Amino acid sequence: MKTILLAGAAGKMGQAIQQVIAKHDDWQLSAVLLHHPSAQSAFPAETKIFYKLDEIQGDYDVWLDVTRPETVFQNAAWAIEHHIHPIIGTSGLTDDQIQTLQQAALKAKTGGIIAPNFSISAVLMMYFSGLAAKFMSNASIEEIHHPDKVDAPSGTAKMTAAILAQAGAATAKPDDRRLDGQSQSNLVDGIQIISKRQAGYVAYQSVNFANDYETLSIAQNSLDRKSFMSGVQLAIKNADQQTTLLVGLDKMMGLK
Known part of the structure; x- marks a missing residue:
């Protein structure tokens, strides 16, 4: 037992x-x-x-x-x-x-x-993002969690930033224009993380890559605990x- x-x-x-x-x-x-x-x-x-x-x-x-x-x-x-x-x-x-x-x-x-x-899909999202960062080095993160989550950025976002940085990625031009009263921006390991706390979400994260004339987003969404x-x-x-x-x-x- x-x-x-x-x-x-x-x-x-x-x-x-x-x-x-x-x-x-x-x-x-x-x-x-x-x-x-x-x-x-x-x-x-x-x-x-x-x-x-x-x-x-x-x-x-x-x-x-x-x-x-x-x-x-x-x-x-x-x-x-x-x-x-x-x-x-x-x-x-x-x-x-x-x-x-x-x-x-x-x-x-x-x-x-x-x-x-603990989400299997979130772990895979981080893994695939680490692969993509080797080929698309301009990367940023957006994460949205329920309003009761007290820490921002989330642990997942900070771990993702570390994975991206280890692969040689960084945010080329951090963008604060999207921010509102429910959002905050942090630079972690050279990666911009936009954190939002919003009703209706459990846990969502997208990792966004940009090269000249192309973009890639890898997103994961936990709909229930x-x-x-x-x-x-x-x-x-x-x-x-x-x-x-x-x-x-x-x-x-x-x-x-």
Whole structure:
């Protein structure tokens, strides 16, 4: 039986993940970490409920984190220290924090994965964009998420920018003329990212390339949080087999 501690279980992603766990006879939602006691009645009677890190007791195979940017680093560090394999689905970690967690994971021999996006199509979008950037070096990103998403740019957008930059791409002429009150522009690794928070969206991203007299756009759209569950399942199946802390679901999909 694979035992899972789900941090952020009361949120929309957490609730969807609970349904996935329940469908697997060999997985168990053994514990949850919550911010507020009000959601206590939503969990099976056998699930332990904790509200603070120092309250947590018991041994767990996997720590699945879908909390908030301001708590994710502390949560992940605690999990690694206690030899619980982390699956980090919360964005907001800085490069320095990721490196610190990776070093801690190596020392503890407790690997896992940081997944900026659990969507299989989003991972493929980033992969194909990395290929295109080798031939079309003028690139930019536009991402749209639901209004409740607190970080901008998104973790997926920042990871995409890193992939584009590694392939030699940059934004030739950053364009601010499209911006309005719901949008912001950031330059990440030389790539312009236009971020929007808009009702009616879950997660959308397009990577836009331009050469002389031609353009290419690679777009991905998650229409429901259920679209993330295939990636969640892949991560749960493989996280406790890792001895290093991977970054990106592509590492578990065999993409190079």
